Amino acid sequence: MHYLLEIPAALESLRIAAPFTTAVLQELPEIRDRDRIIRELTLVASEAVTNALCHGSVTGLTIRLEYDLAPDAIIISVTDYGSGFDLETVVPPDLVLFQEGGYGVYIMKSIMDVVSYEKTDDGNYLVLRKSWERQ
Amino acid sequence: MHYLLEIPAALESLRIAAPFTTAVLQELPEIRDRDRIIRELTLVASEAVTNALCHGSVTGLTIRLEYDLAPDAIIISVTDYGSGFDLETVVPPDLVLFQEGGYGVYIMKSIMDVVSYEKTDDGNYLVLRKSWERQ
Amino acid sequence: MSIKVTQQEAVTVLTLTGRFDALMSREFKSCISGLINNKRLYMVIDMSSVDFIDSSGMGALVGGVRGVIKEQGEIRIAGLSPEVQTIFELTRLHRIFDIYETVDRACASFS
Amino acid sequence: MSIKVTQQEAVTVLTLTGRFDALMSREFKSCISGLINNKRLYMVIDMSSVDFIDSSGMGALVGGVRGVIKEQGEIRIAGLSPEVQTIFELTRLHRIFDIYETVDRACASFS
Ligand SMILES: Nc1ncnc2c1ncn2[C@@H]1O[C@H](COP(=O)(O)OP(=O)(O)O)[C@@H](O)[C@H]1O
Ligand SMILES: Nc1ncnc2c1ncn2[C@@H]1O[C@H](COP(=O)(O)OP(=O)(O)O)[C@@H](O)[C@H]1O
Numbered sequence: 001m002h003y004l005l006e007i008p009a010a011l012e013s014l015r016i017a018a019p020f021t022t023a024v025l026q027e028l029p030e031i032r033d034r035d036r037i038i039r040e041l042t043l044v045a046s047e048a049v050t051n052a053l054c055h056g057s058v059t060g061l062t063i064r065l066e067y068d069l070a071p072d073a074i075i076i077s078v079t080d081y082g083s084g085f086d087l088e089t090v091v092p093p094d095l096v097l098f099q100e101g102g103y104g105v106y107i108m109k110s111i112m113d114v115v116s117y118e119k120t121d122d123g124n125y126l127v128l129r130k131s132w133e134r135q
Numbered sequence: 136m137h138y139l140l141e142i143p144a145a146l147e148s149l150r151i152a153a154p155f156t157t158a159v160l161q162e163l164p165e166i167r168d169r170d171r172i173i174r175e176l177t178l179v180a181s182e183a184v185t186n187a188l189c190h191g192s193v194t195g196l197t198i199r200l201e202y203d204l205a206p207d208a209i210i211i212s213v214t215d216y217g218s219g220f221d222l223e224t225v226v227p228p229d230l231v232l233f234q235e236g237g238y239g240v241y242i243m244k245s246i247m248d249v250v251s252y253e254k255t256d257d258g259n260y261l262v263l264r265k266s267w268e269r270q
Numbered sequence: 271m272s273i274k275v276t277q278q279e280a281v282t283v284l285t286l287t288g289r290f291d292a293l294m295s296r297e298f299k300s301c302i303s304g305l306i307n308n309k310r311l312y313m314v315i316d317m318s319s320v321d322f323i324d325s326s327g328m329g330a331l332v333g334g335v336r337g338v339i340k341e342q343g344e345i346r347i348a349g350l351s352p353e354v355q356t357i358f359e360l361t362r363l364h365r366i367f368d369i370y371e372t373v374d375r376a377c378a379s380f381s
Numbered sequence: 382m383s384i385k386v387t388q389q390e391a392v393t394v395l396t397l398t399g400r401f402d403a404l405m406s407r408e409f410k411s412c413i414s415g416l417i418n419n420k421r422l423y424m425v426i427d428m429s430s431v432d433f434i435d436s437s438g439m440g441a442l443v444g445g446v447r448g449v450i451k452e453q454g455e456i457r458i459a460g461l462s463p464e465v466q467t468i469f470e471l472t473r474l475h476r477i478f479d480i481y482e483t484v485d486r487a488c489a490s491f492s
Contacts, residue, residue, distance in 0.1 A: 006139035019154040046435040103436035181324040230362045238325035
């Protein structure tokens, strides 16, 4: 199942993206640890969308949030049309410094199996994948 | 503000479309009779999406639901990729027969200012517009 | 969205919760025909927790009334919230229903 | 999403409701700096109605703690639900907070 949302590139769009995410994740099959996985995916989606809206955002443009839901995996993809960045050079937060930011990519990498990022002619394309045991 | 949702052409997609609609309509400005207008638009959106999912639906395809929100008007558009129909020849329900169906288009026309329908190469495009006094 | 079925003496109460749209209609219809098959022909539909109804929901209610009456049964409806008024006014379908303020009153009306 | 501010004797209680994401963070930060400006330096953050928090929310909390401590005040946190545990574990930021089970206990701890 494929679900796509396109929203204005403004922080207020979180009010639309959040209930969309909640509704899609309710479609997850009855897998082990379902509640925990839903909580983790909700967090990851929020980090990814917030980054796209804050860093990858040019007023007047949009961002896209897509979910591909299979019986044993989910792919979350977020497209923004900003200037992009280099995912590989993002340094993980120093957990003894109690930083106020810089946790987003680290959270995504901690929770998801695959985190990839690609700059294309049609936007910057962040792909997040997580699989689970099929029941 | 423009919001777009694309979902599988299956009745279950109502579980995604409904919270999307609720969230977008919360963005309506503080106009007179706001609650009533939101209730009416929720109804119209449900009728239009259900028609696209039921009549305009071929398994494996998608439908699109879009909202264009301006300070004094909203445009709801629904695109499906089914065989389409002729909006002009839909007869309104006979309100003394207590029919079980056939109310959708009648409800859209009763509530919205403009109801138009166009078959294009890129799907069947239902456009519903309502305006209100700007406050 | 859910339908809960409980028995109050001779009366079957269907408590609907959430959106009464095409998805709930599908469940509602199969629920009603199940009850008819089991000769449970006196029903109260508790709508007090329905926060939305569209023409699919209204159609399912009308179909339910027809189906039950055909078998000499009766359906009564209780707890209509203001949220469902819009469509009642537009379709004028409320005239086909026996409407009570509360489930208790609807149940009592059978005796 | 909302922030309610109430005064319980010398302590200011901020009751957060809903999602503590980047939108609520924005409000939370301006709320905290308003309180600091008004010399309200003893605060309890009631998180019991927060059903979700992400790194923006965590960052806003950490920033709030820092801002208040800098002015010789104190912030305590109460009512952490299981929903917020995931990010606490990942960021290990809970170690910077004074955490109490309930608002009442957090308020009492000031005296
Ligand atoms: N969609 C994006 N577009 C541009 N830059 C981004 C994007 N996402 C992340 N970044 C960059 O990567 C950095 C690290 O992101 P993250 O780990 O989420 O922490 P934070 O957003 O709190 O800084 C950001 O500060 C930003 O420079
Ligand atoms: N998106 C659509 N695609 C194809 N046919 C449609 C579509 N929407 C409506 N129709 C046609 O118009 C008729 C009237 O629709 P409506 O007034 O909503 O009543 P109902 O859906 O209950 O039949 C439908 O029965 C169907 O034949």
